[in-house]
Amino acid sequence: MAKFAKKKDGDLPAVSTASLPDIVFMLLFFFMTVTTMKDSSIMVENNLPTANQTKKLEKKDRIIYIFAGKPTREYQNVYGTETRIQLNDKFANVGDVGSYILEERAKKPQELQNVLTTALKVDSDANMGLISDIKLELRKVNALKVNYTTSEGDAFNNLN
Amino acid sequence: MPINNQVPEVNAGSMADIAFLLLIFFLVTTTLETDEGLNRLLPPDQDIPEIVVHERNVFRVQLNDANQLLVEGEVLELADLKHRTTAFLDNGGIIKGAADYCDYCKGDRASDSSDNPHKAIIYLEHTRATSYGTYIAVQNELVAAYNGLRNRESLNAFGEGYVAMEQRFYDEKTTPTEKEILKKQIKQIQGLFPQKIIESNANENNNPHEKI
Numbered sequence: 001m002a003k004f005a006k007k008k009d010g011d012l013p014a015v016s017t018a019s020l021p022d023i024v025f026m027l028l029f030f031f032m033t034v035t036t037m038k039d040s041s042i043m044v045e046n047n048l049p050t051a052n053q054t055k056k057l058e059k060k061d062r063i064i065y066i067f068a069g070k071p072t073r074e075y076q077n078v079y080g081t082e083t084r085i086q087l088n089d090k091f092a093n094v095g096d097v098g099s100y101i102l103e104e105r106a107k108k109p110q111e112l113q114n115v116l117t118t119a120l121k122v123d124s125d126a127n128m129g130l131i132s133d134i135k136l137e138l139r140k141v142n143a144l145k146v147n148y149t150t151s152e153g154d155a156f157n158n159l160n
Numbered sequence: 161m162p163i164n165n166q167v168p169e170v171n172a173g174s175m176a177d178i179a180f181l182l183l184i185f186f187l188v189t190t191t192l193e194t195d196e197g198l199n200r201l202l203p204p205d206q207d208i209p210e211i212v213v214h215e216r217n218v219f220r221v222q223l224n225d226a227n228q229l230l231v232e233g234e235v236l237e238l239a240d241l242k243h244r245t246t247a248f249l250d251n252g253g254i255i256k257g258a259a260d261y262c263d264y265c266k267g268d269r270a271s272d273s274s275d276n277p278h279k280a281i282i283y284l285e286h287t288r289a290t291s292y293g294t295y296i297a298v299q300n301e302l303v304a305a306y307n308g309l310r311n312r313e314s315l316n317a318f319g320e321g322y323v324a325m326e327q328r329f330y331d332e333k334t335t336p337t338e339k340e341i342l343k344k345q346i347k348q349i350q351g352l353f354p355q356k357i358i359e360s361n362a363n364e365n366n367n368p369h370e371k372i
Contacts (some may be wrong), residue, residue, distance in 0.1 A: 021172070022308035024179035028186065049296040053303040057195040059329060121194065122292050128223075129288030131295070141203040148296055149197040155300035158293030159227065159238060 036060065044069035044086050049124035050153030057147055062116050064104045064143070066097065067124030068130060083126045085134070094130070097137040105143070118146040124158055190281050200297055217279045219248045221298060225289040229298070238297055245305035248273055249280050249353060264313060264352060277309075277353045285360040299357075306355050314349045322349050 040097075046069050057063055067086040085092050087100045105113055118138055122131060138146065152153040221241070229236050231244055251273040252265025258361040262276035274280035282302060284297055310322035318325070328334055329342045 016175070021175040021179050024176055024183055028179055028183040029238040031183065031186045031190065035186065037241060038189060038191050049293040049301040051198060051332030053198065053295055053300050054196040054308055055199055055326070055329065057197065058303070060195075117199075119197065122328075124291065124296070126292040126294050127294060128286045128290040131292060132288065135202055136205075139202050142204065143205060145200055146200045147197045148200065149297070150296060150300075151194060152196070155297040156238060158291075158297040 004132070005139070040065070040075050040086075040089050042067055042072075042073055043089070043091065044071055044084060045123050045125075046121055047125070048121060048149055048151045049155075049158045051074055051148075052151040052153065054150055054152070057117065057119060057149070062149075064101060065121060066100075066118060066124055066134065067121045070125070071103055072090070083123070083130055085130070094133040094137060097134055098141045101138065101143045103139050105125050115145075116143065117147050118143050119147045119149045121149045143148055181237050195334070197297065198303060200299075213281060214275070216253070217274050219274070219280065219282045219283055221247065221282060221284045221302070222288040223284075223290045223294060223298065225287050227291055227294040238301060241298065241301040242305050242308070245282065245302055246308055248250075248282075250309055251280075251307060252276050264316075266312075280356065282357045283360070284357055302357060303355075306353055309353045310349050313352050314345070317349070318345055322346070325349075 044067055046067060068083060069086075070076075070081055071084055071091070079091055085094065085097065087096060092100065101118065105116060108116065120131070120134065135146070140143070220230075220232055224230070229238055229241065231241065236244065236316050247267055250265050250267035251270055252267050252275070253273050254261055254270050254275040260276050260278065262304035265276065267273070284298065284302070307323055312320035314320060314325060325342055325346055329339060329346060334342070
């Protein structure tokens, strides 16, 4: 009768971790496909305004970014709290926008140079004077396609 | 001594750690795609010939320093802007029988509002101190008015909303032949309600770059 030895209770079998790599790899591939590389670190506050009548910017290689907003806290003692423009990784003045656009345009392949869009990523607290100045500069270099980048949401959230 | 022919199994215990390391690397260096927004085409930087437009065909939207909204001379809440804009665009005030009579308009046909959607122009004015958020909210409402009207016509003509058609057009899965058809349909609807928004240049107040 000793053949049917009573199992010791209170001794749980260890959970198999053999499938853990598979799960992690799945997550990894998910993030690799869904996300894109950061190409510049943002040095300005960038709370984009919300809108719901938006269109997607599909092709990343056809976009030139211009950031604007108040410098983040770490830059505030150097650059102050006024709204500033950020081009690539540098703070810039309105006058630099034109040459920046031309420079970026020259970097793109020939066939894309006419279909570029300028994405304005501007903090919702910025004032329109700066935007007008940027738009004027863009018109000077004939970069007429503009996208006011927004985040998804109700437009009424922008009013405070 | 017995010879061991079997290749020893590689220990896969650290695989998870390696994968975790990669995962964290990608989490840190990448961002989720958040790029969408309102597309606009700026006017070219050249002298624009003066055009004469009737006052009734112009819908004035003004924003002041305090982000208050003035529409056609009266203070308005942002929530009412879409409704007012739709009424203006859809008015079709020209008398029946005239050459450019708007037969698809469903508005009031008031004589002091726009003649037809082709002539209707929205004139957006703002000051240097207007906040960008408010400006985007107004732009969004104006686009919403156009999209609403285009949706209506598109549903009538093709049984599919305008916004849905546009989405399908930009979808990568759509075949080229389908795209060709969609493009034609989108163009047709856009032709019914062309988007005409003029903005003033905030630098030279009272001197818009496109004269009305």
